[in-house]
Amino acid sequence: MNEATTRDPDLTRSRILQAGFELFVDKGFAAVSMRELAQRSGVTKSLIHHHFGTKEGLWDAVKEAAFSRYYEGQKDELEGADAPDSNLLRNGVIRYFRFLQENPQVVRLFTWMHLENDSTCSEMDAELVALGARRVREAQEAGLLRADVNPTHVVTIFIHACSQWFEVRPQHKNWEGIGSDDEYLEDFLKIFMDGLAPGAAASETDSN
């Protein structure tokens, strides 16, 4: 009965943040009530207001915490990569896919944000994509990838193919013939990497 009465504002804050993360990810901002948040985090409603001001304040804090975790992780991986070689893009896709696979809540959170036209993290987001696009351009200049496609689009395409997969997976699990996460990733990589091979443009010159 000693630790129950002890005050620990940092722990309290993080408990509220965690409850907010779970509930907002699950139901979206509008469908969550302060009372629900209070109950889940085991504190009083007033205490949430004390620490975060308003419901929007907590929402912002939840988004920022989640996104900064995402941002740091992705940036480390992007900057830690070596000089361009033929497997760099492939490995980047795989790492991104694995990250989403292990953090499905992040996908949902970002989707809620997109629907609400939230631009909280647009600068960081843009920075990550620019970093990835630069890598692709380097590989293009080294002759490792076809040069007739926009590097930003290359990054965008694989981000979309990965994130949408996890966004809609619950609904599409019983589509006829659909495979596991790994099988989807494998097929995507086949098409994506071969479609980006330097010689890929040659095979189609007769059709149009």
Place this chain on the structure above:
Amino acid sequence: MNEATTRDPDLTRSRILQAGFELFVDKGFAAVSMRELAQRSGVTKSLIHHHFGTKEGLWDAVKEAAFSRYYEGQKDELEGADAPDSNLLRNGVIRYFRFLQENPQVVRLFTWMHLENDSTCSEMDAELVALGARRVREAQEAGLLRADVNPTHVVTIFIHACSQWFEVRPQHKNWEGIGSDDEYLEDFLKIFMDGLAPGAAASETDSN
């Protein structure tokens, strides 16, 4: 002043449906109130209850109307296609992309539904994908597409690449170096179609 007093339940119903479509697409189910819906559709709150029962009832009706429009359109296009030829998949992607481009609200509606784990249209959805996958398989058997990828995944990939593009476009419009709708589509088609070409698998046998 004569037509204002005339009753027309069908028109009323469709006006409520239209208002519901607009508001739900814009803000999501939870963030829309019955009073808002009544004001937008120019009728009384009670009248919405009279026609649709509850707020959920209206939401269901909105979803069903939107999805059945989508379903009919897509099915017509899929069944109207000719025998497999080398441009069939390419044209299918273009048509799907154009449809989303002209109906951005549908993308948002489906995204809200996915986040809410709504399975209202999962059977019809699965049917469309199965139809598309069958087309891909035919093309594979005719030697027009590489045969070492799951046809359902092929369809899934392009659906994801197209729908996610329109889902996040508002936020990503100012990404460094990102192009227009058409430029994105063009680059995606280059990578996608070349990656699916029958000879694509050959170029990579040495790397792994």
Place this chain on the structure above:
DNA sequence: ACACTGACTGACCGGCCGGTCAATTAGGAC
């Protein structure tokens, strides 16, 4: 002319919403 059905209205309901506030209390600074 009359009755019946259902479209339509406005007043009303209990309850939950996000937010406020005064009061209590624990913990750290000195």
Place this chain on the structure above:
DNA sequence: GTCCTAATTGACCGGCCGGTCAGTCAGTGT
């Protein structure tokens, strides 16, 4: 030990929420 800051509480607020209901009224079948 005292004081001050801030964490924490519970009672309370006005307002909006989804939904109901009795009643009015327009159109229709006979």
